[in-house]
Amino acid sequence: MAQAQRTVQCYHCRHRFPVGARAMTLSCPKCSKALRVDDIIIKTVEAVRKLQTCGSLTVTKKGRIIAQHVEAHGGVECEGIMEANVLSGGPVRIAAKSHWKGDCRAPSVSIEPGCVITGGMFVIPDNTLGLADLPGA
Amino acid sequence: MADAKETTVIGPDTHIKGDMSFDSTARIMGNFEGRITAKGDLQITDTATCKASVEATKVQVDGMVDGNVTARDRVELSSKARLKGDVVATRLIVAEGASFVGHCTVGPEAAKAIKSAGGGGSLSTGDNGEAHPEPKVVIPQRAEPAGRR
Numbered sequence: 001m002a003q004a005q006r007t008v009q010c011y012h013c014r015h016r017f018p019v020g021a022r023a024m025t026l027s028c029p030k031c032s033k034a035l036r037v038d039d040i041i042i043k044t045v046e047a048v049r050k051l052q053t054c055g056s057l058t059v060t061k062k063g064r065i066i067a068q069h070v071e072a073h074g075g076v077e078c079e080g081i082m083e084a085n086v087l088s089g090g091p092v093r094i095a096a097k098s099h100w101k102g103d104c105r106a107p108s109v110s111i112e113p114g115c116v117i118t119g120g121m122f123v124i125p126d127n128t129l130g131l132a133d134l135p136g137a
Numbered sequence: 138m139a140d141a142k143e144t145t146v147i148g149p150d151t152h153i154k155g156d157m158s159f160d161s162t163a164r165i166m167g168n169f170e171g172r173i174t175a176k177g178d179l180q181i182t183d184t185a186t187c188k189a190s191v192e193a194t195k196v197q198v199d200g201m202v203d204g205n206v207t208a209r210d211r212v213e214l215s216s217k218a219r220l221k222g223d224v225v226a227t228r229l230i231v232a233e234g235a236s237f238v239g240h241c242t243v244g245p246e247a248a249k250a251i252k253s254a255g256g257g258g259s260l261s262t263g264d265n266g267e268a269h270p271e272p273k274v275v276i277p278q279r280a281e282p283a284g285r286r
Contacts, residue, residue, distance in 0.1 A: 091233060099244075111231035113211065116244030124237045 008037050008054040009089075009129065011071050039074065056090060061097070073129060076106070085120075089129045149184045163193075165200075183217050190222075205239075209251055225251060 004021035015030035024038040039055040042063035051067050056074030059065055063080035075090025081099040088106035096114035105126040144162045147153065151167035159175040165185045173179065175193035185200035192207045198218040206212055208226040216234035229243040242250065
């Protein structure tokens with residue numbers, strides 16, 4: 001029986017390859033670097049330099065990300081606090097009571113009334129990652 | 138009706154170049170180039186093309202705007218909206234599918250900035266949209282060990 005697969009794109013070398021639908025981490029067959037392909041949920045404070053995944057990123061109401069660079073190929077949902085320059089391959093949702101500080105590049109964005117956005121550069125739509133033509137996008 | 142709001146409509150076959158100011162509500166359906174100041178609401182319809190800096194209490198964008206948008210209350214971008222320029226507003230609502238390229242300042246700080254700029258006065262320093270400094274994300278740096286060079 002064929003296993004369910006999905007196509008991901010390496011965030012180091014941009015190589016595309018199929019992976020198992022339930023895979024969480026693996027290494028890129030081209031550049032051999034480690035890849036995170038799962039969906040990340042941030043429930044508390046996370047202060048990192050880089051946060052990258054081929055899946056989606058969710059910041060819950062009590063969650064907070066402080067980072068220089070955030071990359072999520074499956075999209076970003078922010079209900080808490082985001083302090084980072086974000087590059088998303090999917091839709092970005094900035095919820096009503098959330099705070100956003102930093103840039104945002106995404107194919108589409110949904111900003112709900114009541115959120116606080118501080119001086120970030122927004123580029124919408126943006127297909128820097130070229131994920132729009134990815135199967136299943 | 139007596140309670141009906143007066144709305145100024147710039148029709149779809151109109152081309153205007155220059156400055157425009159409205160005391161009440163305005164609806165732009167044509168082409169405009171210059172600067173728009175409205176004390177009330179401003180609606181830019183899907184047939185409109187504005188190459189202008191816009192200031193109003195509430196700005197609703199359904200069409201194309203190339204310029205900075207300042208709203209004392211809120212900016213609404215519909216799914217058909219195409220906005221290229223900086224946004225300063227107390228509230229921002231963006232529908233999925235809208236296009237937006239520019240710096241964004243939304244929230245209480247933006248409201249203070251609008252008030253300090255003279256209650257709806259332009260926050261821009263020039264025509265090139267360089268009003269806001271580059272955003273800086275503060276990252277807690279790891280302290281370097283003493284004695285290492």
